[in-house]
């Protein structure tokens with residue numbers, strides 16, 4: 001069954017003295033996720049915001065392998081923000097910016113990329129394992145922000161378990177979904193078609209679905225030229 005950790009640092013795993021947290025799932029999934037991003041972003045430059053970065057490990061891996069891109073991790077959990085900052089300091093990569101505080105549940109969220117200035121139009125956004133462990137308004141806020149901040153042809157990469165046509169793609173995801181809903185009635189594995197509707201409202205269209213290990217998917221949405 002898919003694993004989830006709502007708050008890293010409170011899961012009994014060791015915390016480094018500098019605040020770096022470790023997500024077990026990262027070690028299993030980071031390479032497969034990065035390969036999808038590289039397929040779409042290789043050779044491009046620009047700014048990419050990650051929403052709900054958690055420990056911050058993914059963004060460091062992306063930054064190491066896609067050095068021409070500037071990476072902006074974010075979260076709203078204080079301990080996670082500290083971990084992201086600690087991983088950033090540990091890696092010493094120039095193309096990773098300090099973590100932004102972004103609460104996707106606030107539909108008007110705005111990445112504070114420049115003091116007092118409007119945010120740069122983004123090459124892409126990335127969000128892994130967030131929208132099923134959060135109320136639906138978090139998915140709404142994510143897509144609304146993608147519509148506001150992605151450049152034309154900018155992409156939103158969404159990783160996690162998803163339903164297709166209202167149906168689970170694996171028994172393990174169905175069990176996982178039930179455990180999420182039991183824990184919080186507002187959580188649950190999301191349906192791709194429902195996400196496509198949110199995307200359409202924000203001027204985005206689903207352009208790719210990649211099968212990932214452990215019955216996960218990476219969905220790629222693109223902001224259309226007309227939006």
Ligand SMILES: C[S@@+](CC[C@H](N)C(=O)[O-])C[C@H]1O[C@@H](n2cnc3c(N)ncnc32)[C@H](O)[C@@H]1O
Pocket residue numbers: 004005006023025026051052053054055075076077080102103104105106127128129130133134138
């Ligand atoms: C299961 S963790 C996934 C972390 C990371 N993306 C990964 O895949 O390892 C979910 C993350 O979403 C963050 N999160 C939850 N609600 C959020 C919200 N409303 N806005 C932004 N981030 C949120 C949590 O703090 C946590 O870091």
